[in-house]
Amino acid sequence: MRDVAIVSFAQAPNVRCETERNEVEMLMPVVAEALAASGIARGEIGFTVSGSCDYIAGQPFAFVSGIDAVGPWPPINESHVEMDGAFALYEAWLKIQSGEVDSALVYAFGKSSMGDIAEVLTLQLDPYTVAPLWPDAVSLAALQARVALDRSRVTERAMAEVAARSRRSAKANPNAQLRGDFDVDALLAEPYLVAPLRKHDCPPVTDGAAAVVLAAGELASRSCARPAWIRGIDHRIECHSLGARDLARSASTEIAGEKAGAFTGSFDVAELHAPFTHQELILCSALRMAPSVSVNPSGGALAANAVMVTGLIRLGEAAARIHAGDARRVLAHATSGPCLQQNLVCVMEA
Amino acid sequence: MAERCAVIGVGQTKHDAKRIDVSMPGLVREAALRALADAGLGFADIDAVVIGKAPDMFEGVMMPELFLADALGCSGKPMLRVHTAGSVGGSTAIVAASLVQAGVHDRVLTVAYEKQSESNAMWALTVRIPFQQAVVAGAGGYFAPLIRAYIRRSGAPDDTGVRTALKDRTNALANPYAHLVFPGITFEQVASSPMLWDPIRYLETCPSSDGACAMVLASEKAAARAPGRPAWIHATAMKSEPTMFAGRDQVNPRAGRDCAAELYRKAGITNPRRDFDVAEIYVPFSWFEAMWMENLGFAAPNEGWKMVCEGATAMDGDMPVNCSGGVLSSNPIGASGMLRFAEAALQVRGQAGEHQIDGARRALGHAYGGGSQFFSMWVVASERP
Numbered sequence: 001m002r003d004v005a006i007v008s009f010a011q012a013p014n015v016r017c018e019t020e021r022n023e024v025e026m027l028m029p030v031v032a033e034a035l036a037a038s039g040i041a042r043g044e045i046g047f048t049v050s051g052s053c054d055y056i057a058g059q060p061f062a063f064v065s066g067i068d069a070v071g072p073w074p075p076i077n078e079s080h081v082e083m084d085g086a087f088a089l090y091e092a093w094l095k096i097q098s099g100e101v102d103s104a105l106v107y108a109f110g111k112s113s114m115g116d117i118a119e120v121l122t123l124q125l126d127p128y129t130v131a132p133l134w135p136d137a138v139s140l141a142a143l144q145a146r147v148a149l150d151r152s153r154v155t156e157r158a159m160a161e162v163a164a165r166s167r168r169s170a171k172a173n174p175n176a177q178l179r180g181d182f183d184v185d186a187l188l189a190e191p192y193l194v195a196p197l198r199k200h201d202c203p204p205v206t207d208g209a210a211a212v213v214l215a216a217g218e219l220a221s222r223s224c225a226r227p228a229w230i231r232g233i234d235h236r237i238e239c240h241s242l243g244a245r246d247l248a249r250s251a252s253t254e255i256a257g258e259k260a261g262a263f264t265g266s267f268d269v270a271e272l273h274a275p276f277t278h279q280e281l282i283l284c285s286a287l288r289m290a291p292s293v294s295v296n297p298s299g300g301a302l303a304a305n306a307v308m309v310t311g312l313i314r315l316g317e318a319a320a321r322i323h324a325g326d327a328r329r330v331l332a333h334a335t336s337g338p339c340l341q342q343n344l345v346c347v348m349e350a
Numbered sequence: 351m352a353e354r355c356a357v358i359g360v361g362q363t364k365h366d367a368k369r370i371d372v373s374m375p376g377l378v379r380e381a382a383l384r385a386l387a388d389a390g391l392g393f394a395d396i397d398a399v400v401i402g403k404a405p406d407m408f409e410g411v412m413m414p415e416l417f418l419a420d421a422l423g424c425s426g427k428p429m430l431r432v433h434t435a436g437s438v439g440g441s442t443a444i445v446a447a448s449l450v451q452a453g454v455h456d457r458v459l460t461v462a463y464e465k466q467s468e469s470n471a472m473w474a475l476t477v478r479i480p481f482q483q484a485v486v487a488g489a490g491g492y493f494a495p496l497i498r499a500y501i502r503r504s505g506a507p508d509d510t511g512v513r514t515a516l517k518d519r520t521n522a523l524a525n526p527y528a529h530l531v532f533p534g535i536t537f538e539q540v541a542s543s544p545m546l547w548d549p550i551r552y553l554e555t556c557p558s559s560d561g562a563c564a565m566v567l568a569s570e571k572a573a574a575r576a577p578g579r580p581a582w583i584h585a586t587a588m589k590s591e592p593t594m595f596a597g598r599d600q601v602n603p604r605a606g607r608d609c610a611a612e613l614y615r616k617a618g619i620t621n622p623r624r625d626f627d628v629a630e631i632y633v634p635f636s637w638f639e640a641m642w643m644e645n646l647g648f649a650a651p652n653e654g655w656k657m658v659c660e661g662a663t664a665m666d667g668d669m670p671v672n673c674s675g676g677v678l679s680s681n682p683i684g685a686s687g688m689l690r691f692a693e694a695a696l697q698v699r700g701q702a703g704e705h706q707i708d709g710a711r712r713a714l715g716h717a718y719g720g721g722s723q724f725f726s727m728w729v730v731a732s733e734r735p
Binding site: 061094 | 595720
């Protein structure tokens with residue numbers, strides 16, 4: 001395996017509704033910032049790959065205009081996944097591992113404000129047997145939370161503590177959308193939104209964009225004072241049928257964590273893609289997270305959740321801790337699908 | 351350096367206007383099980399799955415790979431979903447190959463599909479969003495002006511497109527999986543079929559199909575244990591350019607030329623017309639055969655039509671193109687690119703059946719998408735690279 005590192009990361013400010021700029025306009029400064037920070041010229045990038053979803057934009061071929069943000073002329077080596085940008089980063093990592101290229105630009109964009117995101121996500125479900133019942137994303141998460149409350153050590157208080165901690169941490173993140181100090185008892189006194197979830201257990205609706213530059217070996221060392229070297233990266237999907245899964249645990253995260261090397265050594269920071277509070281608790285359990293690990297110092301998905309971008313931001317935020325010299329070994333996680341169906345785990349070191 | 355990668359299993363569905371006998375999971379399983387059987391493997395032997403399709407709005411399911419994971423035996427495994435417009439079938443195979451070439455996995459199942467009968471593709475392609483001009487023309491309306499520009503530029507005779515359509519429709523008679531089959535089709539039938547988008551006639555147009563294609567890609571170690579002959583991947587390439595800008599040559603796009611140049615450099619091809627025994631290229635409207643012959647370097651600029659008119663691209667010509675009947679005969683959009691890649695692999699494995707080119711040793715698979723700005727290609731051969 002080649003040594004590959006995240007050498008730069010940039011993101012747009014996460015906002016409730018970006019009314020002034022379209023996706024390309026949101027991406028352009030982000031891509032420019034990530035490239036400038038890497039010192040790798042636009043024309044020198046070996047491979048470009050993006051993550052986005054047509055159903056977020058409400059139009060087919062949403063990625064087509066997206067590539068205008070990178071100025072693909074002369075023509076570039078380019079690909080796209082209809083997934084979170086974290087999975088695009090995995091494809092870029094593969095391309096570099098195959099020896100074909102030494103660097104890659106990965107970007108993701110999504111304006112969740114374009115529709116009712118909780119209802120749009122219903123269209124991810126089995127179209128024959130589940131989607132016609134029209135369970136929205138919050139209701140499905142509530143089902144999962146109920147299972148977790150009944151079958152594991154997850155409590156409503158622990159969930160509220162996740163919400164309070166995430167939004168407190170987000171105060172130090174200038175790009176976060178939802179931040180502030182919240183009293184756990186006051187949160188627990190709030191009514192249910194969809195029982196057992198309260199409003200604080202749910203993510204905000206967010207518009208966002210992010211970009212990451214990957215480089216191999218010497219080039220990575222030249223591009224960044226402290227590259228975040230990828231020591232392991234793996235992703236796994238599990239059964240789609242909610243009734244066939246144990247929703248209180250994340251089996252696919254356990255496998256991906258094992259393959260990525262998450263169970264050896266300790267971590268300074270973990271950035272987990274958990275849009276709902278109970279999901280962070282399920283993920284911490286699946287990844288056997290020690291109490292000493294700083295989980296989601298950025299505020300995580302509970303502070304900003306631009307669907308299709310949130311996972312890539314987790315990888316970028318975790319890498320940025322290494323770039324800044326604040327961490328030596330970090331874990332990043334991204335998820336896709338209803339109730340944590342698909343999960344990616346990445347271990348990075350200084 | 352990259353690990354060697356080979357195609358050890360190929361499968362496709364019977365393509366049809368409406369496969370009402372199968373669900374989406376049933377459709378992808380039909381192709382996947384055939385590819386696995388060809389490779390002598392079961393789902394349990396597969397390390398990862400890479401799936402591709404064109405816009406989700408064609409079936410109205412957002413990120414359908416999530417619900418198809420079970421049907422493809424993917425639980426507990428890695429799954430990636432690729433979408434690069436019409437070129438997606440090709441790019442999906444290339445991403446799957448990179449899993450092997452990177453040394454991460456030994457056996458990867460790759461699948462591409464479209465079940466177009468679930469919706470109206472013309473509608474799905476023309477959803478109007480704010481502040482953007484809707485095309486409201488479908489693919490034929492988009493590409494017809496490019497073909498007219500090609501005719502003006504090259505002086506190609508009017509019947510060039512009819513000749514390609516007749517050839518591909520005749521070839522399709524030897525392909526049991528083809529969607530459109532017109533036994534005894536004649537030049538006059540094609541030439542007198544209704545004009546849809548001038549100069550594209552009804553019988554010069556691809557259908558809208560339900561169908562899927564699958565391949566098993568393997569490392570050198572795994573290929574050594576495969577029961578059949580492998581098709582070795584000698585090179586892959588992908589290129590994209592912007593959809594629109596002043597001065598963009600949409601008839602002979604630079605992304606296609608650059609993609610072919612990179613592919614040939616990697617595969618050591620200096621004279622494509624001599625070095626390839628057969629090619630499967632993405633021709634959704636008849637005239638694109640002549641146009642892509644130039645874009646791919648088989649013919650000099652403005653001379654691609656001569657290959658068509660001389661019969662060079664026919665089964666018995668010196669450069670057979672689309673022996674399977676091509677996209678003109680079966681077009682499940684997301685799978686159409688992978689079908690080109692898979693048919694190229696079948697040829698060099700000697701498994702193309704009635705449409706086999708005897709002794710084919712090296713083949714080109716080609717796909718394009720969008721407004722001719724996305725390209726993906728591969729070279730497969732019977733010999734190891």
